[in-house]
Amino acid sequence: MTKKPTYYHFLGCVIPHRYPSVEKATNLVFEDLGIKLLDLVGASCCPAPGVFGSFDRVTWATISARNLTLAEEGGHSITTGCNGCFASLWDANHELKHDDELRDAVNENLSVIDREFKGTIEVTHYVDALYASAGLEKIREKVTRPLEDVRMALHPGCHWMRPKNIKKKDDSEHPQIFRNLCETSGATYLPYKDELICCGAGGAVRTADVKTALDFTKQKFESIEAVGGADIIVTPCPFCELQLDLGQVEIQKFFEKEFRYDVMHIVELLALAFGHDPDEFGLTTHLQYMQRKIQPNWEVLGIERPQPEDVAASE
Amino acid sequence: MPIGNGFKAENLALSIRRCIKLVSVEEKVPIDIDEVDKDFVDMVKKAGGPNIQSCFQCGTCSGSCPAGARTNYLVRGIIRKALLGLKEECVSSPELWFCTTCYTCTDRCPQDVQPTEVIKAIRNIAVQSGYMLAPHQKVAAKVVEVGHAVPLGGTTWENLREKVGLIRVPPNASGNQWAIDEIQKITKKSGFDDLIGYEEFMKAEAEKAKKKAEEKAKEKAEQEAKEKAKEKKA
Numbered sequence: 101m102t103k104k105p106t107y108y109h110f111l112g113c114v115i116p117h118r119y120p121s122v123e124k125a126t127n128l129v130f131e132d133l134g135i136k137l138l139d140l141v142g143a144s145c146c147p148a149p150g151v152f153g154s155f156d157r158v159t160w161a162t163i164s165a166r167n168l169t170l171a172e173e174g175g176h177s178i179t180t181g182c183n184g185c186f187a188s189l190w191d192a193n194h195e196l197k198h199d200d201e202l203r204d205a206v207n208e209n210l211s212v213i214d215r216e217f218k219g220t221i222e223v224t225h226y227v228d229a230l231y232a233s234a235g236l237e238k239i240r241e242k243v244t245r246p247l248e249d250v251r252m253a254l255h256p257g258c259h260w261m262r263p264k265n266i267k268k269k270d271d272s273e274h275p276q277i278f279r280n281l282c283e284t285s286g287a288t289y290l291p292y293k294d295e296l297i298c299c300g301a302g303g304a305v306r307t308a309d310v311k312t313a314l315d316f317t318k319q320k321f322e323s324i325e326a327v328g329g330a331d332i333i334v335t336p337c338p339f340c341e342l343q344l345d346l347g348q349v350e351i352q353k354f355f356e357k358e359f360r361y362d363v364m365h366i367v368e369l370l371a372l373a374f375g376h377d378p379d380e381f382g383l384t385t386h387l388q389y390m391q392r393k394i395q396p397n398w399e400v401l402g403i404e405r406p407q408p409e410d411v412a413a414s415e
Numbered sequence: 416m417p418i419g420n421g422f423k424a425e426n427l428a429l430s431i432r433r434c435i436k437l438v439s440v441e442e443k444v445p446i447d448i449d450e451v452d453k454d455f456v457d458m459v460k461k462a463g464g465p466n467i468q469s470c471f472q473c474g475t476c477s478g479s480c481p482a483g484a485r486t487n488y489l490v491r492g493i494i495r496k497a498l499l500g501l502k503e504e505c506v507s508s509p510e511l512w513f514c515t516t517c518y519t520c521t522d523r524c525p526q527d528v529q530p531t532e533v534i535k536a537i538r539n540i541a542v543q544s545g546y547m548l549a550p551h552q553k554v555a556a557k558v559v560e561v562g563h564a565v566p567l568g569g570t571t572w573e574n575l576r577e578k579v580g581l582i583r584v585p586p587n588a589s590g591n592q593w594a595i596d597e598i599q600k601i602t603k604k605s606g607f608d609d610l611i612g613y614e615e616f617m618k619a620e621a622e623k624a625k626k627k628a629e630e631k632a633k634e635k636a637e638q639e640a641k642e643k644a645k646e647k648k649a
């Protein structure tokens with residue numbers, strides 16, 4: 101028997117602390133595909149690349165390198181479901197492997213906790229792990245509940261694929277990989293003009309001024325509206341997910357404009373397509389649903405739910 | 416009106432040592448190009464923007480920039496100012512912080528200037544020069560304090576984790592004090608604590624929390640006294 105592909109699971113902040121449904125869906129989907137995930141115990145914030153990288157490059161690289169050394173100790177590569185965490189860890193790993201001056205400065209800092217960056221592992225995003233370790237064929241085989249007739253707008257986000265000349269993954273002007281993965285769910289890809297613009301949250305902009313950040317998001321929603329609206333928006337990043345999901349509640353507050361889109365991380369989309377019950381991973385815990393006291397659009401998603409009466413009767 | 420003009424000064428203007436206030440480009444007085452800092456370009460190159468001198472001012476970056484489309488942030492302009500050695504102009508401008516680091520400019524720049532990296536480098540120098548927005552200082556301090564920019568933050572979120580069938584506290588730094596200790600040793604060593612004024616910040620926060628608690632206690636006591644008086648009357 102061949103050995104199971106194994107990764108350290110880097111959680112970051114937003115997935116485990118605000119969108120735990122993504123963490124749970126990841127466990128389900130990776131298990132279904134025979135990919136083993138190990139806890140990366142004691143991992144910290146990645147730290148956020150546009151935030152910490154903007155404050156002090158060496159400290160950013162040091163905190164990131166500390167996370168990398170945790171994985172180096174165990175000898176497995178990392179996978180993460182966040183574009184920001186991916187960018188931070190991937191960039192740091194790349195820069196430390198190529199920039200001796202930075203590496204010396206970082207290792208000097210790490211020496212106070214008896215750690216050293218060695219450069220022995222790789223950093224992947226769930227998208228890479230799913231695409232390379234499982235493959236589209238195997239993923240398609242696992243789909244038992246295709247999301248037929250669901251019109252899906254994609255938000256690939258920025259940091260998984262950019263900068264393209266350094267990351268060398270996909271054409272950032274015409275990305276294909278994320279779309280191919282999402283299409284395995286059976287949902288229909290819906291092109292819209294502003295698919296590739298940033299959600300607005302990155303680079304410490306959401307932290308500095310949430311209204312400006314939301315103005316990006318609003319442009320995206322309006323662009324989706326212009327093609328007749330989508331049934332769901334899918335993204336590979338929990339920070340983008342937060343901005344698109346909770347952002348709808350905030351946009352209503354700041355701009356008095358109401359949007360109502362179900363937003364999912366790609367692993368949540370796959371968990372549904374693989375036949376998992378939404379309650380198995382807590383889809384209804386998205387911040388938009390909780391704050392607006394609403395439910396996902398079950399009918400459009402083609403998911404049958406017990407009627408409220410049934411629930412009452414069975415209790 | 417671009418929404419960048421609608422900023423509230425109290426949200427954005429605080430820095431550790433100096434105040435920065437947002438004004439639109441149109442309102443700015445002409446810059447004085449006699450005040451040049453000849454070392455600034457080298458500083459930017461060293462801080463992470465090595466290709467800055469390849470810029471030939473074509474404007475592809477600004478034309479691609481979603482931040483520039485809605486605020487007074489102009490990436491090409493900042494790069495030009497940096498090349499002229501106008502350090503103070505660059506580091507003190509609050510709009511420097513509107514870039515979301517989306518890297519669209521970097522993917523399109525015909526000269527491989529990597530404008531995103533240049534902007535990040537200038538931001539590093541801005542922070543060194545004492546220009547940092549208050550919410551940024553707060554988030555930087557959070558990572559030093561608890562190891563996460565977005566902390567787990569109490570029972571509400573632990574309950575949410577439990578609700579979806581996960582352990583209440585994830586295996587990251589949130590549940591591992593040793594990991595937080597390691598982060599704190601690193602940020603002390605790298606000089607980050609001093610850079611962001613961590614200790615003073617934490618002291619001020621503790622002071623604020625204390626005051627709040629005292630006020631609450633006072634309110635409670637007053638309420639109780641009122642109720643007692645009511646009881647007596649009855």
Ligand code: SF4
Nearest residue numbers: 470472473474476524
């Ligand atoms: S796209 Fe590149 S060369 Fe053109 S102005 Fe921007 S940084 Fe300069």
Ligand code: SF4
Nearest residue numbers: 480514515517518520
């Ligand atoms: S990385 Fe920053 S400067 Fe470049 S296009 Fe994006 S927001 Fe504009």
